[in-house]
Amino acid sequence: MKAYSEMTKQELLEEHRQLEEQYKKYRYAALSLDMSRGKPSPAQLDLSMGMMDVMNSQMDMTCEDGADCRNYGVLGGITEAKELLADILEVNPDNVIIFGNSSLNVMFDFISRSYSKGVMGFTPWCKLPKVKFLCVVPGYDRHFKICEYFGIEMINVPMLPTGPDMDMVEKLVSEDDAIKGIWCVPKYSNPTGNSYSDETVRRFARLEPAAPDFRIYWDNAYTVHHLYDHHQDHLIEILAECKRAGNPDLVYKFASTSKISFPGSGIAMCAASLNNLQDIKACLQVQTIGHDKVNQLRHVRFFKDIHGVVEHMRKHADIMRPKFEIVEDILEKELGELNVGTWTKPCGGYFISFDSLPGCAKQIVAYAKKAGVKMTPAGASFPYGIDPEDKNIRIAPSFPGEDEIRSAMNLFTLCVKLVSVEKFLNSFEEDGDKETAAEAPAEG
Amino acid sequence: MKAYSEMTKQELLEEHRQLEEQYKKYRYAALSLDMSRGKPSPAQLDLSMGMMDVMNSQMDMTCEDGADCRNYGVLGGITEAKELLADILEVNPDNVIIFGNSSLNVMFDFISRSYSKGVMGFTPWCKLPKVKFLCVVPGYDRHFKICEYFGIEMINVPMLPTGPDMDMVEKLVSEDDAIKGIWCVPKYSNPTGNSYSDETVRRFARLEPAAPDFRIYWDNAYTVHHLYDHHQDHLIEILAECKRAGNPDLVYKFASTSKISFPGSGIAMCAASLNNLQDIKACLQVQTIGHDKVNQLRHVRFFKDIHGVVEHMRKHADIMRPKFEIVEDILEKELGELNVGTWTKPCGGYFISFDSLPGCAKQIVAYAKKAGVKMTPAGASFPYGIDPEDKNIRIAPSFPGEDEIRSAMNLFTLCVKLVSVEKFLNSFEEDGDKETAAEAPAEG
Numbered sequence: 001m002k003a004y005s006e007m008t009k010q011e012l013l014e015e016h017r018q019l020e021e022q023y024k025k026y027r028y029a030a031l032s033l034d035m036s037r038g039k040p041s042p043a044q045l046d047l048s049m050g051m052m053d054v055m056n057s058q059m060d061m062t063c064e065d066g067a068d069c070r071n072y073g074v075l076g077g078i079t080e081a082k083e084l085l086a087d088i089l090e091v092n093p094d095n096v097i098i099f100g101n102s103s104l105n106v107m108f109d110f111i112s113r114s115y116s117k118g119v120m121g122f123t124p125w126c127k128l129p130k131v132k133f134l135c136v137v138p139g140y141d142r143h144f145k146i147c148e149y150f151g152i153e154m155i156n157v158p159m160l161p162t163g164p165d166m167d168m169v170e171k172l173v174s175e176d177d178a179i180k181g182i183w184c185v186p187k188y189s190n191p192t193g194n195s196y197s198d199e200t201v202r203r204f205a206r207l208e209p210a211a212p213d214f215r216i217y218w219d220n221a222y223t224v225h226h227l228y229d230h231h232q233d234h235l236i237e238i239l240a241e242c243k244r245a246g247n248p249d250l251v252y253k254f255a256s257t258s259k260i261s262f263p264g265s266g267i268a269m270c271a272a273s274l275n276n277l278q279d280i281k282a283c284l285q286v287q288t289i290g291h292d293k294v295n296q297l298r299h300v301r302f303f304k305d306i307h308g309v310v311e312h313m314r315k316h317a318d319i320m321r322p323k324f325e326i327v328e329d330i331l332e333k334e335l336g337e338l339n340v341g342t343w344t345k346p347c348g349g350y351f352i353s354f355d356s357l358p359g360c361a362k363q364i365v366a367y368a369k370k371a372g373v374k375m376t377p378a379g380a381s382f383p384y385g386i387d388p389e390d391k392n393i394r395i396a397p398s399f400p401g402e403d404e405i406r407s408a409m410n411l412f413t414l415c416v417k418l419v420s421v422e423k424f425l426n427s428f429e430e431d432g433d434k435e436t437a438a439e440a441p442a443e444g
Numbered sequence: 445m446k447a448y449s450e451m452t453k454q455e456l457l458e459e460h461r462q463l464e465e466q467y468k469k470y471r472y473a474a475l476s477l478d479m480s481r482g483k484p485s486p487a488q489l490d491l492s493m494g495m496m497d498v499m500n501s502q503m504d505m506t507c508e509d510g511a512d513c514r515n516y517g518v519l520g521g522i523t524e525a526k527e528l529l530a531d532i533l534e535v536n537p538d539n540v541i542i543f544g545n546s547s548l549n550v551m552f553d554f555i556s557r558s559y560s561k562g563v564m565g566f567t568p569w570c571k572l573p574k575v576k577f578l579c580v581v582p583g584y585d586r587h588f589k590i591c592e593y594f595g596i597e598m599i600n601v602p603m604l605p606t607g608p609d610m611d612m613v614e615k616l617v618s619e620d621d622a623i624k625g626i627w628c629v630p631k632y633s634n635p636t637g638n639s640y641s642d643e644t645v646r647r648f649a650r651l652e653p654a655a656p657d658f659r660i661y662w663d664n665a666y667t668v669h670h671l672y673d674h675h676q677d678h679l680i681e682i683l684a685e686c687k688r689a690g691n692p693d694l695v696y697k698f699a700s701t702s703k704i705s706f707p708g709s710g711i712a713m714c715a716a717s718l719n720n721l722q723d724i725k726a727c728l729q730v731q732t733i734g735h736d737k738v739n740q741l742r743h744v745r746f747f748k749d750i751h752g753v754v755e756h757m758r759k760h761a762d763i764m765r766p767k768f769e770i771v772e773d774i775l776e777k778e779l780g781e782l783n784v785g786t787w788t789k790p791c792g793g794y795f796i797s798f799d800s801l802p803g804c805a806k807q808i809v810a811y812a813k814k815a816g817v818k819m820t821p822a823g824a825s826f827p828y829g830i831d832p833e834d835k836n837i838r839i840a841p842s843f844p845g846e847d848e849i850r851s852a853m854n855l856f857t858l859c860v861k862l863v864s865v866e867k868f869l870n871s872f873e874e875d876g877d878k879e880t881a882a883e884a885p886a887e888g
Contacts, residue, residue, distance in 0.1 A: 068486060070706045071706075071707050073708070100545065116559050116570060264514070264515065265514065286552065287552040287553075288546045288549040289546060295739070
């Protein structure tokens with residue numbers, strides 16, 4: 001098939017007619033599919049059902065250090081769970097605190113604490129005239145919502161194949177002491193799926209921020225979430241690298257078992273330097289008497305150790321991999337030659353990131369929605385929901401079944417084609433004399 | 445036995461000699477007992493072990509409304525859990541939000557939210573020159589720590605047999621718009637164990653605070669925690685009463701299952717007006733994707749309904765009641781005639797409150813500690829840890845076994861006697877001419 005940009009107006013009109021006919025059929029079919037969120041599928045949740053059997057009423061509920069898991073206390077988490085989670089985080093158990101069920105909640109609380117009380121004795125952000133955050137884009141919408149909630153001004157930093165644009169990061173943080181943090185999903189990033197290069201991690205660890213209370217918010221959400229056995233991304237461990245670089249306090253590292261065991265019933269955690277942990281615990285001991293230790297023990301008894309986790313994640317991968325491949329195959333088959341979009345091919349994580357022609361994303365998502373397929377809202381992966389080029393769409397293939405993904409992606413690519421053809425046709429309105437759309441590419 | 449106040453100096457010196465001898469024996473015995481915290485005993489925790497059996501790997505994990513409990517979502521809690529918890533809270537399920545494992549954490553988050561973002565659109569507290577809270581004293585130390593953490597000035601309001609001194613509460617809140625809240629444990633209060641009278645609740649619901657963002661923080665921690673079947677305290681339900689009084693938004697009501705199922709692995713909840721819930725959810729939806737629904741379902745499957753809870757609480761009472769009675773018996777037997785202290789006789793809750801002679805509490809607790817019995821630090825039940833009269837000591841009989849409580853209380857009453865005798869002896873130093881201690885009661 002010819003790329004749309006090479007088509008004449010007549011060819012585009014004919015293509016549009018055919019696409020509209022196909023689209024009409026989808027509307028009659030009344031699909032109801034959800035490709036919008038990074039939710040595990042029921043089959044993935046079934047993998048952890050054994051967790052319901054590892055405890056029973058006759059069982060000893062004492063943890064290794066002698067504490068009764070069922071009672072109050074043990075603020076930072078039980079030892080055996082710290083050891084398991086430290087292995088997931090690739091850090092020393094002494095640097096780990098275990099929280100409740102949600103790492104998003106932990107991150108919210110960290111921003112909230114910094115806002116009300118400040119970081120390690122520095123001025124609380126609520127007492128400052130302006131606080132800013134760097135946001136790698138496209139990125140995770142819920143990170144951005146936290147900043148928005150606290151009135152923190154967000155500055156976009158583009159995500160490159162190697163990670164965030166570090167020239168820009170270095171320049172901004174060294175010049176402006178109102179910049180207090182940067183949101184990162186360093187591994188199998190949300191939504192691009194690519195990982196930070198070694199050089200990027202090294203440069204992060206060597207940042208020289210103007211603000212002494214600047215922190216890297218390193219959301220390692222997909223640390224063990226590979227799709228393949230033999231193509232896995234490996235990152236330099238940021239805590240150790242910060243220490244080597246003489247900046248031990250520069251980073252907070254977050255993760256959870258939400259997409260390992262159960263979303264909502266997993267365990268969230270943070271790793272940081274001992275100085276940071278002391279600061280965190282000063283708040284935590286006022287906030288709570290302790291988190292759910294029975295659930296911590298349940299996780300340890302089910303997974304046993306990091307090998308158990310790795311083995312378990314292989315089973316997740318066996319379910320996820322074909323879904324990613326269906327998405328990629330359909331994108332390639334339907335759009336490969338048309339020159340109307342690009343997409344990522346991740347080796348892990350939960351998302352594929354699609355970039356349409358500029359100015360088309362909102363319309364594509366709207367068309368898909370009208371025909372019964374819910375995509376993440378266009379713009380959601382940018383601060384304030386504004387994608388300046390209106391081109392990024394996050395594809396989340398985890399939840400639907402394989403057949404549903406096929407239907408959804410066939411419709412999605414149809415919508416991409418339809419909107420792209422319309423965009424090219426519009427360009428003829430602006431310049432009726434040209435022969436093909438490419439001669440005057442329309443602006444986003 | 446003669447009251448110490450009636451003794452001559454000579455009699456007191458002889459009594460002191462005998463008490464010191466007994467105390468020495470305790471020090472040799474090297475006890476190690478903890479009467480300091482409201483922790484359930486292992487036998488109480490065993491009552492809920494059936495909760496480990498109500499789920500297994502073959503089980504359907506769908507909730508009543510069709511959501512998969514194991515996955516993300518359902519921000520305010522699953523319907524069936526809301527119904528169960530609404531019955532515990534004596535409110536409509538529509539007025540309930542379910543949170544994580546700790547009601548303390550919920551209360552902290554409420555203060556934190558009010559501090560950073562304000563209550564229902566009013567000025568965030570962090571932007572105000574001064575914020576104050578009323579604290580019913582003696583009260584719950586962890587409430588006060590939250591205020592201290594956020595730099596909120598605390599004003600003591602005395603706890604009377606009918607509840608807080610409402611004349612004082614009404615006057616203060618109507619005059620000063622810096623007063624944004626009051627901490628209450630209305631039922632089987634911590635630590636006095638008594639409950640607010642109907643008139644007190646009615647006056648609470650009819651408060652006319654100067655601050656439009658004033659809220660009553662109604663920590664209903666011991667709502668179903670009776671000791672007796674036939675002597676139970678019953679309170680007017682505050683949410684309904686506030687509505688009747690035309691002040692529907694005046695109160696937040698908190699509770700948890702920490703002392704029903706497992707502390708740390710229970711469910712926390714809040715009930716409030718729909719306006720308040722909307723305000724709370726605006727924050728909550730940024731803070732988290734949802735709380736632990738598997739644990740919510742686990743609670744519903746174990747307790748079934750409010751009758752299951754009531755039945756279960758009877759078993760708790762059977763374990764707690766004898767412990768309370770041992771404490772009360774020993775207090776009565778050892779101190780009943782000496783006129784050196786008063787104490788409460790609660791029908792529920794977790795504590796007995798002891799008032800020594802003024803100026804003696806710290807010394808009593810120190811003596812007990814030296815002989816191996818840990819009491820809640822004197823002053824802990826007051827803001828900033830300062831009991832102005834240095835007389836209140838919280839007794840927490842739930843955790844130790846019955847024999848341990850006997851040992852601990854025998855030592856405790858011995859310490860009370862010792863310190864009281866020393867106080868009276870000191871009064872002779874100040875006035876050598878008098879015949880008995882009563883003639884010149886020493887000042888705290």
